[in-house]
């Protein structure tokens with residue numbers, strides 16, 4: 387499950403009041419509930435583990451500094467994630483100037499106008515082959531690894547959307563607010579990303595299939 | 599009601615799973631799925647993919663970063 391799907395955190399007003407009062411237990415709870423997901427999202431924009439950790443650290447420092455001024459126009463989660471995305475984008479842009487890595491802008495505007503009815507790469511093959519039930523832990527963990535590697539190859543916007551939605555369990559409304567995109571655009575990015583991941587899983591299951 | 603080819607249907611799976619289709623499209627998708635085993639399987643695999651995505655390897659902040667942040671939070675109260 388996503389690290390904060392449900393999460394067990396109290397409602398926002400309780401969280402905000404506690405943080406303002408210096409409640410360390412509450413801060414630790416937020417830190418431990420959200421940081422894993424924040425690292426995953428940060429990785430969509432930056433190239434190393436270290437950079438992702440710094441982005442998450444800077445985000446929390448901004449949260450600590452900003453909590454007194456926080457106005458409940460958005461949820462705390464959305465607020466934190468927007469800070470994260472901005473920090474990660476900045477960091478990513480700085481890296482792309484010094485590193486041979488600049489796929490960041492490539493899935494931008496071009497994505498917007500495309501209809502949902504277009505078949506994305508890796509789409510429907512005729513007919514899809516049945517998948518085994520991943521009963522064994524070994525298979526499940528291979529699948530996890532495969533997905534993690536695959537996500538790293540997605541264009542950043544698709545990766546961010548699928549990570550927020552399917553890995554972290556955010557709602558589509560939350561994702562639209564965090565990324566400031568329309569519902570339709572969110573769906574296109576999500577669909578492309580899911581189609582790609584399904585395609586990799588299909589290839590994988592095909593490759594491990596026992597000959598009949 | 600709309601009629602969809604298998605390729606068209608594949609493009610609608612996320613919208614279908616998100617409940618974002620209008621009535622004629624939804625009816626078209628349901629009718630297609632009721633009669634097309636391949637697409638039914640495809641949609642099942644889409645769902646399975648979403649489930650698998652929701653079970654990622656664990657990820658957490660390194661201990662030193664976490665303790666730095668905890669002290670930053672503590673110090674803020676003394677300002």
Ligand SMILES: [Zn+2]
Pocket residue numbers: 603604607630634636637638
């Ligand atoms: Zn079909």
